Amino acid sequence: xxxxxxxxxxxxxxxxxxxxxxxxxxxxxxxxxxxxxxxxxxxxxxxxxxxxxxxxxxxxxxxxxxxxxxxxxxxxxxxxxxxxxxxxxxxxxxxxxxxxxxxxxxxxxxxxx
Amino acid sequence: xxxxxxxxxxxxxxxxxxxxxxxxxxxxxxxxxxxxxxxxxxxxxxxxxxxxxxxxxxxxxxxxxxxxxxxxxxxxxxxxxxxxxxxxxxxxxxxxxxxxxxxxxxxxxxxxxxx
Numbered sequence: 001x002x003x004x005x006x007x008x009x010x011x012x013x014x015x016x017x018x019x020x021x022x023x024x025x026x027x028x029x030x031x032x033x034x035x036x037x038x039x040x041x042x043x044x045x046x047x048x049x050x051x052x053x054x055x056x057x058x059x060x061x062x063x064x065x066x067x068x069x070x071x072x073x074x075x076x077x078x079x080x081x082x083x084x085x086x087x088x089x090x091x092x093x094x095x096x097x098x099x100x101x102x103x104x105x106x107x108x109x110x111x112x113x
Numbered sequence: 114x115x116x117x118x119x120x121x122x123x124x125x126x127x128x129x130x131x132x133x134x135x136x137x138x139x140x141x142x143x144x145x146x147x148x149x150x151x152x153x154x155x156x157x158x159x160x161x162x163x164x165x166x167x168x169x170x171x172x173x174x175x176x177x178x179x180x181x182x183x184x185x186x187x188x189x190x191x192x193x194x195x196x197x198x199x200x201x202x203x204x205x206x207x208x209x210x211x212x213x214x215x216x217x218x219x220x221x222x223x224x225x226x227x228x
Contacts, residue, residue: 004156033214042117043157043202043218056215091156095214102214104149104156
């Protein structure tokens with residue numbers, strides 16, 4: 001079974017530009033989560049999809065962040081415009097209801113200069 | 114709100130040494146507790162978990178016991194190997210229903226094991 005896949009693995013952009021991160025969850029996983037680790041601090045929850053619906057987006061830092069999950073399959077996280085403090089590693093995870101284990105991707109390292 | 118505090122690293126040990134990584138938490142109710150591990154170049158993997166007080170989670174020689182009286186979930190291993198070198202994250206989930214995946218993480222502890 002393929003794992004959770006994230007694209008790109010690294011992204012370097014300038015302040016004010018737009019970046020879109022993509023996550024392909026494990027096939028059949030209805031639950032998809034986005035997390036972020038900034039500056040070596042703790043990993044923080046951003047939001048949770050159940051299929052194509054946002055179940056909880058309480059962790060989204062501000063309206064420069066937009067997450068979508070078209071058709072309940074892959075998800076994108078867009079940052080527009082990017083700021084310096086957005087630099088960090090963005091993790092995606094997916095799970096099935098049964099077992100309730102989160103499977104994480106390798107993350108996307110975003111650097112805003 | 115909920116929070117998790119881990120001992121600060123980095124931790125450097127020799128092979129076959131005993132490992133303890135401390136983790137304490139603050140949460141209302143009865144959270145589930147987890148240890149995740151991130152090996153170099155990989156994503157986070159669930160190492161072990163415990164869902165109620167006095168439960169012991171174990172995997173790959175690692176153990177942690179859910180201590181409600183001390184609000185702790187310390188990670189231990191009797192004899193570490195070089196391959197255990199990784200970043201270890203303590204986490205809790207205090208959300209019920211379908212929100213079990215909303216985790217609160219500690220800051221992570223880097224472990225390096227030398228031959």
